[in-house]
Amino acid sequence: MPPPPTVTAPPAERAPTKPGNSGGRRRQRLRLREAGLGWLLLLPSVVVFALFVFWPLGRTLYLSVYGNDIFGAPSAYVGAAHYQEMLSAEFGRVLATTALFTLFSVLPAVAGALVVVLLLEARIRGVRVLRTAFALPFAFSVATASVVFAVIYNPAIGVANGLLGAFGIDRVNWLTDPSIALPAVCAATVWMNFGYNVLVLSAGVAAIPPEVVEAARLDGATGWRLASRITVPLLSPQLFFLVVVSTIHALQSFGQIHILTKGGPDQATTTLVYSIYEKAFAFGSADFGAASAQAVVLLVIMLACTAVQFGILERRVHYR
Amino acid sequence: MRKPSLGQVAVYVVLGVAAIPVLFPVYYGFVGAVMGPGDLATYPPALVPSELHWQNLTDVFRSVPLGRFYLNSAIQAGIITLAQVITSIVAAYAFAFLRLPARAATFGLFLATLMVPWESIIIPNYLTVSGWGLARGGLTYLGLVLPFLASAFGTFLLRQAFLQFPSELRDAAVIDGCGHWRLLWRVLVPLSKPSIAAVGVYVFLSAWNQYFWPLILIRDTEFQTLQIGISQLNDAEAAQPGLILAGVALSLLPTLAVVILGQRYIVRGLTAGALR
Known part of the structure; x- marks a missing residue:
């Protein structure tokens, strides 16, 4: 929808601008107008980023070294106290849970999607239908997928226990047994990410030049050899992208934990982001100082991940 | 028709086995929505x-104000999508075609916002937005969308799209008296529709699916978004899975439509970073 052209380019722009012809002063004025227009166009985004990214970034650091009253208002400077609190077994467990959750929600989803996409490359009928079917989880939001899994995991009437029962296995408390809850939430997360991974890897496979595959086939490469020597190496940019993006995504996961386990049982599924939420917002808690210190830890971890992405992506991955 | 080889049969078998866990939650989400308590709330x-228990689909509206949640999500995701597409288009034009001081540094700052996880700045943002009184009543809509009116991702993607046009186009347009504004909206935007659609689809899906921000911000049930509403339905109706799944199935319809209709744009947007 083009806005009215009344706010259009400055009239001076319409004058012929042969370089070196008109005076330097005139060109300077044109440049100034161009820069003015440029900054006007950037202004909305700059304001949003300044108010809701950069200012809060500084304020998170500020809050992390201040105590707060029960309403969350900053009170006294406490230095590194909130950071020292994090040198505890409790927070160590939060970090370990975060690492386990990340590892076991990212790797199975990427590896599984890779296997499926490679198998879809075999010359079989119905590939298109199958590919769409495998991508379907992508249509689910974290909340809707989590709710479906909550129903499936229901200890009394859920399908998961119904299935076990059919094989004569005792019921499992999927979300309330401390040793099962984290794997159960990971499994649900793998499902949520599966469709996305299939979409990205399928696009990567589609971008491989058919001549390359054809040449390999003529040389007698089939099945496993074709996959391991040709397809997977050519998919390495997508695979690397998926691992990094899914890791970043997993570190930020919140909805499935909030819906399925609320961080429990006994903190077994309290990841870093959930811990921030609990300290700052859950049950009327407003411990913004301690939560902000944990938010800084999250920020540092994420920046490290992004640095890895930029550092390795440029050099190590096979690009076409 | 050639008889499938043993290897092909094996591929079908493996894919079939893999499809069961992937497709079952999808199947259950929709079929469970029309299953009665006799099927769902018993063991096994x-x-x-x-029997088909269509009643769930109407009963769920009595359990929670699902229609209202729908409206709220449509307003929230609609405003965010429209705003991000527009702010990204104009910012991308400035970065791609206008000479201005500190352009590279500003672009770097835009990209830096992509590295800041939203969860690490959510506390000050909550303090800002609720401090402005945007967490109550109709102003809740404003609080829901305000932090999400600009997008470095969209700006980056559209800048890439605009840079594919030769810079002579810009000079020609300026000399012809076309002007920057008209060049942007009459030439570049129509020619960049696929990229703009990719940004729009991506932004819409992520806005519609938001969870953390609406959860902590919204205080009045009246302004609850669909995602939070579905999670509350799950808490409230644990004994009636049919109702919960009916809510899930109904809430999935818009995203399902967007995913199916906008599939090629999705792949384009999703892999913009991967394919480069």
Whole structure:
């Protein structure tokens, strides 16, 4: 929808601008107008980023070294106290849970999607239908997928226990047994990410030049050899992208934990982001100082991940 | 038709086995929505409905104000999508075609916002937005969208799209008296529709699916978004899975439509970073 052209380019722009012809002063004025227009166009985004990214970034650091009253208002400077609190077994467990959750929600989803996409490359009928079917989880939001899994995991009437029962296995408390809850939430997360991974890897496979595959086939490469020597190496940019993006995504996961386990049982599924939420917002808690210190830890971890992405992506991955 | 080889049969078998866990939650989300308590709320649960219990789909509206949640999500995601597409288009034009001081540094700052996880700045943002009184009543809509009116991702993607046009186009347009504004909206935007659609689809899906921000911000049920509403439905109706799944199925319709209709744009947007 083009806005009215009344706010259009400055009239001076319409004058012929042969370089070196008109005076330097005139060109300077044109440049100034161009820069003015440029900054006007950037202004909305700059304001949003300044108010809701950069200012809060500084304020998170500020809050992390201040105590707060029960309403969350900053009170006294406490230095590194909130950071020292994090040198505890409790927070160590939060970090370990975060690492386990990340590892076991990212790797199975990427590896599984890779296997499926490679198998879809075999010359079989119905590939298109199958590919769409495998991508379907992508249509689910974290909340809707989590709710479906909550129903499936229901200890009394859920399908998961119904299935076990059919094989004569005792019921499992999927979300309330401390040793099962984290794997159960990971499994649900793998499902949520599966469709996305299939979409990205399928696009990567589609971008491989058919001549390359054809040449390999003529040389007698089939099945496993074709996959391991040709397809997977050519998919390495997508695979690397998926691992990094899914890791970043997993570190930020919140909805499935909030819906399925609320961080429990006994903190077994309290990841870093959930811990921030609990300290700052859950049950009327407003411990913004301690939560902000944990938010800084999250920020540092994420920046490290992004640095890895930029550092390795440029050099190590096979690009076409 | 050639007889499938042993290897092909094996591929079908493996894919078939893999499809079961992937497709079952999808199947269950929709079929469970029309299953009665006799199938769902007993042990062992049925996998196939013994009768179609359509009533769930109307009953769920009595359990929670699902229609209102729908409206709220449509307003929230609609505003965010429209705003991000527009702010990204104009910012991308400035970065791609206008000479201005500190352009590279500003672009770097835009990209830096992509590295800041939203969860690490959510506390000050909550303090800002609720401090402005945007967490109550109709102003809640404003609080829901305000932090999400600009997008470095969209700006980056559209800048890439605009840079594919030769810079002579810009000079020609300026000399012809076309002007920057008209060049942007009459030439570049129509020619960049696929990229703009990719940004729009991506932004819409992520806005519609938001969870953390609406959860902590919204205080009045009246302004709850669909995602939070579905999670509350799950808490409230644990004994009636049919109602919960009916809510899930109904809430999935818009995203399902966007995913199916906008599939090629999705792949384009999703892999913009991967394919480069």
